[in-house]
Amino acid sequence: MLKLIQSNRELTALLAIVALFGLLGAMDSQSFSFQTLGMIFGSAQILMLLAMGATLVMLTRNIDVSVGSITGLCAVSLGVLLNGGVGLPLACLATLGVGILAGLFNGVLVAWLRIPAIVATLGTLGLYRGLMLLLTGGKWIEGLPAGLKSLSAPVALGISPLGGLVILLLLAMFWLLSRTAFGRSFYAVGDNLQGARQLGVPVNRIRILAFAINGAMAALAGIVFASQIGFVPNQTGSGLEMKAIAACVLGGISLLGGTGSILGAVLGAYFLTQIDSVLVLLRLPAWWNDFIAGLVLLAVLVFDGRLRQALDRNLRRQKYARFQPKKTPESARPTSSEARTTRRMNANKSGVL
Amino acid sequence: MNVGLINGVKRYGWELALFGLLVMEILLFGIANPRMLDANTLLFSTSDFITIGIVALPLTMVIVSGGIDISFGSTIGLCAIALGVLCQAGVPLPLAIGLTLALGAGCGLLNAALILYTGVNPLVITLGTLYLFGGSALLLSGLAGATGFEGIGDFPTAFTDFANRVVLGLPVPLLIFLCAVLFFWLLMHRTRTGRNVFLIGQNARVARYGALPVSRTLFALYGMVGLASAVAAILMTSYFGSARSDLGAALLMPAITAVVLGGANIYGGAGSVLGTALATLLIGYLQQGLQMVGISSQVSNALSGALLILVVIGRSASLNRGLIRSVFQRYRARWSASSPSLSSK
Numbered sequence: 015m016l017k018l019i020q021s022n023r024e025l026t027a028l029l030a031i032v033a034l035f036g037l038l039g040a041m042d043s044q045s046f047s048f049q050t051l052g053m054i055f056g057s058a059q060i061l062m063l064l065a066m067g068a069t070l071v072m073l074t075r076n077i078d079v080s081v082g083s084i085t086g087l088c089a090v091s092l093g094v095l096l097n098g099g100v101g102l103p104l105a106c107l108a109t110l111g112v113g114i115l116a117g118l119f120n121g122v123l124v125a126w127l128r129i130p131a132i133v134a135t136l137g138t139l140g141l142y143r144g145l146m147l148l149l150t151g152g153k154w155i156e157g158l159p160a161g162l163k164s165l166s167a168p169v170a171l172g173i174s175p176l177g178g179l180v181i182l183l184l185l186a187m188f189w190l191l192s193r194t195a196f197g198r199s200f201y202a203v204g205d206n207l208q209g210a211r212q213l214g215v216p217v218n219r220i221r222i223l224a225f226a227i228n229g230a231m232a233a234l235a236g237i238v239f240a241s242q243i244g245f246v247p248n249q250t251g252s253g254l255e256m257k258a259i260a261a262c263v264l265g266g267i268s269l270l271g272g273t274g275s276i277l278g279a280v281l282g283a284y285f286l287t288q289i290d291s292v293l294v295l296l297r298l299p300a301w302w303n304d305f306i307a308g309l310v311l312l313a314v315l316v317f318d319g320r321l322r323q324a325l326d327r328n329l330r331r332q333k334y335a336r337f338q339p340k341k342t343p344e345s346a347r348p349t350s351s352e353a354r355t356t357r358r359m360n361a362n363k364s365g366v367l
Numbered sequence: 368m369n370v371g372l373i374n375g376v377k378r379y380g381w382e383l384a385l386f387g388l389l390v391m392e393i394l395l396f397g398i399a400n401p402r403m404l405d406a407n408t409l410l411f412s413t414s415d416f417i418t419i420g421i422v423a424l425p426l427t428m429v430i431v432s433g434g435i436d437i438s439f440g441s442t443i444g445l446c447a448i449a450l451g452v453l454c455q456a457g458v459p460l461p462l463a464i465g466l467t468l469a470l471g472a473g474c475g476l477l478n479a480a481l482i483l484y485t486g487v488n489p490l491v492i493t494l495g496t497l498y499l500f501g502g503s504a505l506l507l508s509g510l511a512g513a514t515g516f517e518g519i520g521d522f523p524t525a526f527t528d529f530a531n532r533v534v535l536g537l538p539v540p541l542l543i544f545l546c547a548v549l550f551f552w553l554l555m556h557r558t559r560t561g562r563n564v565f566l567i568g569q570n571a572r573v574a575r576y577g578a579l580p581v582s583r584t585l586f587a588l589y590g591m592v593g594l595a596s597a598v599a600a601i602l603m604t605s606y607f608g609s610a611r612s613d614l615g616a617a618l619l620m621p622a623i624t625a626v627v628l629g630g631a632n633i634y635g636g637a638g639s640v641l642g643t644a645l646a647t648l649l650i651g652y653l654q655q656g657l658q659m660v661g662i663s664s665q666v667s668n669a670l671s672g673a674l675l676i677l678v679v680i681g682r683s684a685s686l687n688r689g690l691i692r693s694v695f696q697r698y699r700a701r702w703s704a705s706s707p708s709l710s711s712k
Contacts, residue, residue, distance in 0.1 A: 077490075128687055129679050130633045132490075136623060137676035144669020152663065253616075256437075260494055269488045301509030305502025312481065312495040319485025 023266025024278030026314055030264075031285050038292050050295070052173065056166070056242075058287035059180050060085075060235045064258035065265070065283040066187060066276055067231030070224040072262055073191075075204040075271025076124055076131035078225065081232045081258055083142035084116045085251035088236030090146045092162075093155035093246045102161045110233045116142055117229020121222030139255070147248065155246040166241040176238050183234075187276050200224060204271025260307070261286050264314055285310075381630040381682075385645040392649065396656035403659055409652075410538060414530065414606060416651030417540045418599040419618055420644060423625040424551045425591040427643040430626050431555075432588055433568040433635025434482065434489040439596040439622070441501035442474045443615025446600035448508045451519030451610030455511065460526055468597045474500055475593020479586045504612035520609040530605035540602050544644075547595070552640045560584060568635030624675050625650055630682075 038050075064081050071078045088109045095105040116138070123134035166174040173181070191197035202210035203220050211217050235254075240246055263269070264285060265278025289307050293300060397404035422439050429436050446467050453463035474496070481492045511519065532539050555561040563584050567574045575581050596615065604610045628646035631638030650671060657667035684691060 123676065123680075127680055128683050128690075129676075133627050133633055133679055134676065136620060136627070137672045137679065139620060140624075140672025141669050141676065142672075144666060144672060147663075148666060148669065256494060256497065260498065263491050263494065269491055299509055301502075301505040303502065303505070304498050305506050308495055308497070308499030308502045311498060312492075315487050315491060315495055316481065316485050319487040323486055 023273075023318075024275055024281055026318070027265045027278055027281035027285055030310060030314070031281060031288060034285070034288055034292055038295060041296055050291070052168075052171070054284065054288050054291045056168075056174070056177065057291065058284045059177055059238050060242075061254070061257055061261055061283040061287055062180055062184070062280050063231045063235040063238065064254055065261040065279040066184065067228035068258045068262050069267055069274065069276045069279040070200060071131075071228045072259075072267050072269060073200045073204045073271060073274065074221050074224045075207075075269075076221065076224070077259065077269065078120060078135045078228055079132060079255045079259075080116075080120060080135040080139040080142055081228065081235075082251040082254040082256075083139050083146065084113055084229055084232035085236045085239065085254055086246075086249075087116065087142045087146040087149075088113045088233040089240045089246045089250045090149050090155060090236075092237055092240050093158060094149055096159055096162060097155065097157065102159070106237055109237055110230055113229040113231075113233025113236070114226050115229070117226040117232070118222065120229070121225030124225065125218040125221040143252070146250075150246075150248070152248065154248060158240060158244055158246075162241045163244050166238065176241060179234075180238075184276065184280055191276055201272050206272070257286060258283070260311055264311060266318070379641075382639060382641050382645060385629070385642060385649060389645060389649050389652065392652055392656065396652070396660060399660045400656075403656055410536075410541065412655045413541045413544075413648075413651065414538050416621075416654060417544045417647070418603055419621045419625060419651065420544050420647035421540075421547055421599045421602070422592065422595050422618060423622040423629075423643050423647055424547050424640060425588065425595045426622055427626045427629065427631050427638050427640055428551065428555055428561075428564055429588045429592055430631045430633060431568045431635060431638040432564045432585065433571060434585070434588070435623075435633075436475075436478060436493045436589060436592050437490065437619060437623070438474070438478060438493040438496040438500055439592055440615040440617075440619035441497050441499075441504060442471055442593055442596040443600045443603070443618060444504040444612040445474065445500045445507070446471045446597040447604045447610040447614045448504045448511070448519065448612050450601060450604055451522075452507060452511045454522055454526075455519060460523060464601060467601060468594060471593040471595075471597025471600070472590050473593065474596070475590040476586060478593070479589035482589070483582055483585060501612070501616075508612045519611075522604070522608065522610075526605055527608045528605075530602050540606070543598065543602065548640065548644045555640045560587070564588065565636060568632075568637070621650055621671075624671070628675060628678055 064085070067081065068078060091112050092105055092109040095108055096102065100108070120131075120135055120138055123129050123138070124131045127134075166176050168174050169178075189197075191200065199210065199215040199220050202213060202215050203217055207217060210220075232251075236251070239250060261282035262274070262279045263282070265274065265280070265282030267274030267279055286307055289310075290300075290303055293302055293306075393403065393409070402408055422443070426436060426439065449470050450463055450467045453466060454460065458466070478489075478493055478496055481487075481496070482489050485492065508519065530539055534542055537545070555564065563574070563579050563581075566577070566579060567581055567584060571581060599618070600610075600614065603614050607614075625646040626638070626643050627633060628649065629639060629642030629644070630646075631643065653671055653674065654667050657670065
């Protein structure tokens with residue numbers, strides 16, 4: 015069971031989702047239905063898109079804390095373009111372009127100018143937020159055309175056109191990341207940069223590409239936001255960057271790069287949104303929200319960390335078993351303090367301290 | 368003497384550059400608006416931003432040790448709300464302040480305990496506690512019946528006057544900041560504990576093999592971040608006159624920016640307390656100065672982001688000088704190799 019979870023880390027997020035639905039069903043049986051599932055999917059789309067983008071960046075052992083600002087910038091540029099009389103398809107394309115450019119800039123800062131990712135994106139977090147506010151002059155954008163809002167109206171099975179796009183993107187990226195050499199190179203870069211370079215992976219190009227796709231995803235999230243809400247407030251997207259990272263971590267994507275699947279990230283995003291909706295359905299006040307999210311996140315992290323340590327210890331014991339002298343029970347048992355030290359060493363093998 | 372001077376310039380090069388930038392910035396704003404050069408304005412406008420520095424100082428030590436703490440923003444909110452709730456419940460003020468400080472330290476210690484227990488990346492753990500502490504703050508303020516925007520008010524005037532009082536010609540928050548700079552400078556650069564922090568940041572495993580008290584040091588570091596957050600929470604509550612759960616959220620990014628701008632390596636092993644202190648003043652006066660010149664806070668947001676990027680690019684370029692030269696030479700060689708072949712075709 016533990017082995018299964020360890021090798022399929024997205025199962026933790028899935029288990030959490032099922033458990034939460036189970037709780038909802040037990041407390042209040044009529045509110046749980048297929049409709050609830052779809053409703054939560056509707057409100058989870060923004061976070062899902064961001065989590066998909068963040069997955070790529072985190073797989074290459076980077077982090078992007080500027081996605082919230084990119085989302086806001088893109089939502090605002092979409093609004094400004096639409097209210098300026100540009101047609102919907104063209105405006106959407108231009109918005110995507112803005113997102114990709116913003117992501118490319120992040121990628122260039124990290125890959126070519128060698129700035130640590132968290133520092134570079136911290137800078138662009140402020141920069142893009144400032145650009146966004148410059149574009150609007152600090153005002154909200156209202157009166158978006160009805161064509162935009164119809165993009166997130168349900169069409170079939172309670173799924174909107176944009177929702178369908180999210181599912182398609184998820185499937186495409188899942189296939190890309192798990193089945194193609196191009197997709198695997200994201201894992202290679204994050205797992206071992208030097209090794210990837212020697213395998214002939216264009217390391218810098220992959221890293222820049224990860225940031226650019228992340229920017230495109232943030233742009234899509236901005237479009238979804240504008241079409242769902244119908245107006246663009248000033249604080250659009252702020253705080254989403256941390257939520258996206260939390261969703262990825264919940265879904266088993268390691269900040270140390272090279273492990274995790276995109277499915278896990280999306281399930282993590284779904285779970286984080288589900289907490290909000292379930293609280294509403296259970297008629298609990300909204301202030302429980304972050305508290306529960308934090309508790310679950312920490313529980314998953316502690317469980318995961320302990321599990322990984324145990325597996326590492328096992329592996330190490332197997333590896334060094336043949337060097338151990340044939341033991342008498344007395345001498346083979348290390349003193350407790352010695353065992354303690356080795357365990358600590360193992361714990362910090364990934365150099366995370 | 369001369370050699371000593373040169374050594375000093377080399378050793379404190381980044382701090383001197385920051386100091387130069389700070390002076391230049393104040394003079395530039397002074398040209399645009401002479402009110403900026405007034406000593407009183409310079410002193411008393413610090414109260415608006417100096418809490419950034421108070422949390423950034425211990426955060427520098429955490430980052431130098433190879434960790435990071437992003438939960439302090441929520442810790443500040445939690446401590447502020449706790450202080451408000453305690454005061455509302457009629458707990459005497461000194462006791463309430465003591466309990467708040469203990470709560471802050473407890474939050475920091477919890478971070479350290481989780482990081483050491485699980486061996487998971489500190490960024491991830493503190494992301495979890497960011498939500499946990501932030502959620503607890505919301506929960507507490509919700510249970511106490513305070514709305515998000517007003518927060519908990521009606522503190523005794525003795526308390527709300529505290530942050531506006533002047534001692535020795537300095538406003539109290541600035542005075543606390545200066546004491547903290549002195550304390551952390553001594554701790555970081557003049558004690559064995561400080562050396563240990565650098566060593567842990569360079570290589571935690573070697574530090575462990577070298578029998579350095581790694582766990583104890585980390586507990587102390589994260590505990591100090593929590594304690595500093597509690598101090599910042601008390602100062603901000605006193606300054607604004609109300610306790611809100613989102614008091615600290617706006618401090619998160621500026622404080623990390625101050626640490627990075629101050630010359631700390633985000634991967635650990637290098638950093639300076641003085642640099643962080645100067646960077647705090649640089650960021651704070653940039654915001655204040657832009658406000659005084661009449662530029663909206665939106666543009667100043669973008670400008671401080673751009674400043675961070677430019678400064679870091681400059682630093683990165685000076686650190687990777689050899690690499691840049693080799694890339695440049697490679698491109699030149701390729702260009703000169705390809706151009707004859709083009710012309711021969």
